[in-house]
Amino acid sequence: MGNVMYAYITHPDTAPEFREPPTFDPLVGFANGRKERTIQASREELDKANIPLDRRDYCVDFYLKFLRCRQQNFPRVVSGCHHEKHDYDQCGYEDFVLRMKEYEREKRLMERAKRIAAKNATEELGD
Amino acid sequence: MATLRGAVALSKALRPFMRKHGLSTTAVLTNWNKDWKPGPFPQTAEERAAAAKRYGLRVEDYDVYDNDGMGYGDYPKLPFASGDSRDPYEDWDIPELKRNFGEPLHALADIIGEDRWDANAKPRYSYLNMFLTLGAVLGTLATIYYLTLPYPLFLPAMPKQYPLNNLHLERGGQPEDAVAVKHYTFEPVD
Numbered sequence A: 001m002g003n004v005m006y007a008y009i010t011h012p013d014t015a016p017e018f019r020e021p022p023t024f025d026p027l028v029g030f031a032n033g034r035k036e037r038t039i040q041a042s043r044e045e046l047d048k049a050n051i052p053l054d055r056r057d058y059c060v061d062f063y064l065k066f067l068r069c070r071q072q073n074f075p076r077v078v079s080g081c082h083h084e085k086h087d088y089d090q091c092g093y094e095d096f097v098l099r100m101k102e103y104e105r106e107k108r109l110m111e112r113a114k115r116i117a118a119k120n121a122t123e124e125l126g127d
Numbered sequence B: 001m002a003t004l005r006g007a008v009a010l011s012k013a014l015r016p017f018m019r020k021h022g023l024s025t026t027a028v029l030t031n032w033n034k035d036w037k038p039g040p041f042p043q044t045a046e047e048r049a050a051a052a053k054r055y056g057l058r059v060e061d062y063d064v065y066d067n068d069g070m071g072y073g074d075y076p077k078l079p080f081a082s083g084d085s086r087d088p089y090e091d092w093d094i095p096e097l098k099r100n101f102g103e104p105l106h107a108l109a110d111i112i113g114e115d116r117w118d119a120n121a122k123p124r125y126s127y128l129n130m131f132l133t134l135g136a137v138l139g140t141l142a143t144i145y146y147l148t149l150p151y152p153l154f155l156p157a158m159p160k161q162y163p164l165n166n167l168h169l170e171r172g173g174q175p176e177d178a179v180a181v182k183h184y185t186f187e188p189v190d
Helices: A002-010 A043-049 A060-073 A079-126 B002-021 B045-054 B127-147 B163-167
Strands: A034-036 B184-188
Touching: A043 A060, A060 A079, A079 B184
Parallel strands: none
Antiparallel strands: A034 B184
16 A cells, blocks of 8 residues: 555655656666567467467476476376476566566655756755 | 047946036036136116125215226225235134135235235335435445546556567568567576
8 A cells, every 4th residue: 555655645746657668768777778578489489389468478498388388297186296387477477576676666766856957956046 | 449438338338427417517617717807897876886786885885986997897995905904813714814714805805915015105214215315325325436537456467468579460460560579588698
């Protein structure tokens, strides 16, 4: 609830829009740049495996491994694929953590931009 | 063949009985619904007295529904008293229905039984009060709902990222409209 208080009551001007992607340059503050997120599977592979669109995220490689494991271990699709399932779940968790980090980064950059704007305004008044 | 012979024998055996009574004098005919239908609206005092006698009522107790096309003929207009308003300690002939033998039934007896609706109930609060209270509660909830519609609760997270230019082609986009979308982790490049 803290983020809701922040977004609607205490700091509505610096609250990121959670429905939209980040607005700042993703490389701000990273001197050497950031690692890019990639997937190993190609579009053709995903189409061949008939992966639904909501599963075609950055964890789709783990999902493909999990499906392959289920196929190879049939009918022990649960007991034979604990590790693959855990890897896929862990990837989903880390994906959400990354989204929360992006939100926090956006929020701090908005606050920074506001600080800089306020500083510039006081300097202009002083001149 | 044996069955046919049996049927013939049975009809022969029944023939004297059928000749004497006939099919039309069975119990069905004397208890058919037309016998329970009320008579025509009583116009004269004699007709009223005859109708009251027919329904087992005294003439001064006998009242009748208006003959406006929606009435019940000479069926008596009884007090609209449901089972709940009848004395539970009286020695009724039929205690389950709080009813005596031969007692005329109300025209709407099926909806004012104790298992249905208490027509004489005196509610603690008036029906207007109940209606307005319900409306106030639901209205308050609806008002809160509509006032807070622009302020959804959300988790502090950005929208989910998808590979392949946010699934541009998969979501029905044209290849010439594709914009390269790059997503990054928080690990710096060495």
